[in-house]
Amino acid sequence: xxxxxxxSEVTAVEGAIVQINCTYQTSGFYGLSWYQQHDxxxxxxxxxxxxxxxxxxxxxxxxxxxxxxxxxLLLQELQMKDSASYFCAVRxxxxxxxxxxxxxxxxxxxx
Amino acid sequence: DGGITQSPKYxxxxxxxxxxxxxxxxxxxDAMYWYRQDPGQGLRLIYYSQIVNDFQKGDIAEGYxxxxxxxxxxPLTVTSAQKNPTAFYLCASSDGGHYSNQPxxxxxxxxxxxx
Numbered sequence: 001x002x003x004x005x006x007x008s009e010v011t012a013v014e015g016a017i018v019q020i021n022c023t024y025q026t027s028g029f030y031g032l033s034w035y036q037q038h039d040x041x042x043x044x045x046x047x048x049x050x051x052x053x054x055x056x057x058x059x060x061x062x063x064x065x066x067x068x069x070x071x072x073l074l075l076q077e078l079q080m081k082d083s084a085s086y087f088c089a090v091r092x093x094x095x096x097x098x099x100x101x102x103x104x105x106x107x108x109x110x111x
Numbered sequence: 112d113g114g115i116t117q118s119p120k121y122x123x124x125x126x127x128x129x130x131x132x133x134x135x136x137x138x139x140x141d142a143m144y145w146y147r148q149d150p151g152q153g154l155r156l157i158y159y160s161q162i163v164n165d166f167q168k169g170d171i172a173e174g175y176x177x178x179x180x181x182x183x184x185x186p187l188t189v190t191s192a193q194k195n196p197t198a199f200y201l202c203a204s205s206d207g208g209h210y211s212n213q214p215x216x217x218x219x220x221x222x223x224x225x226x
Contacts, residue, residue: 004153040220041219042217042218043201043215044217045216087153088184090170090213098156099154099156099215101153101154101155103152
């Protein structure tokens with residue numbers, strides 16, 4: 001089967017750095033995406049990795065290691081508005097190439 | 112501004128009733144999707160459509176139906192056959208079709224509950 005694993009909850013302090021990990025098991029691999037969702041809101045796209053390495057977009061970076069079936073989202077200079085759930089999603093060859101979503105990581109930021 | 116509009120924001124269903132959730136997009140995207148989200152869980156794909164008059168079942172299509180008569184519109188009907196419909200329903204669209212890696216853009220969702 002296809003599955004993604006990510007921690008259910010992570011707590012960090014405002015101004016700090018936090019890393020949210022995602023491991024996946026899919027038949028075939030066509031990219032790892034990250035989305036942010038505030039409570040009751042719509043998911044919004046953050047980043048996408050198709051190749052190994054680090055992609056940086058402002059305070060957010062995303063990393064992929066295809067050999068380890070692993071990726072992470074790195075958030076720097078945390079702000080209270082970053083409190084949200086973060087989802088990794090992988091496109092694999094199974095299930096007709098649809099995105100498979102992790103259960104989400106709730107990021108709690110303390111002042 | 113371009114975007115995806117879902118309505119209504121809240122919807123209540125009575126026993127044995129079919130209800131329809133609306134999704135309209137003005138992004139000129141070819142692909143559209145319906146997802147279901149339950150508390151503490153990720154998104155699960157109900158149906159997707161790559162082009163007008165074509166749609167495919169996702170992992171949890173039983174008890175749901177869709178139509179794609181116009182590029183802009185992809186309504187979802189939750190039928191009485193769906194015995195556990197209480198969830199947050201999200202509509203999304205993407206450019207480049209279902210098989211592309213373009214990001215998906217989401218509406219604000221419809222929260223469906225049983226009366």
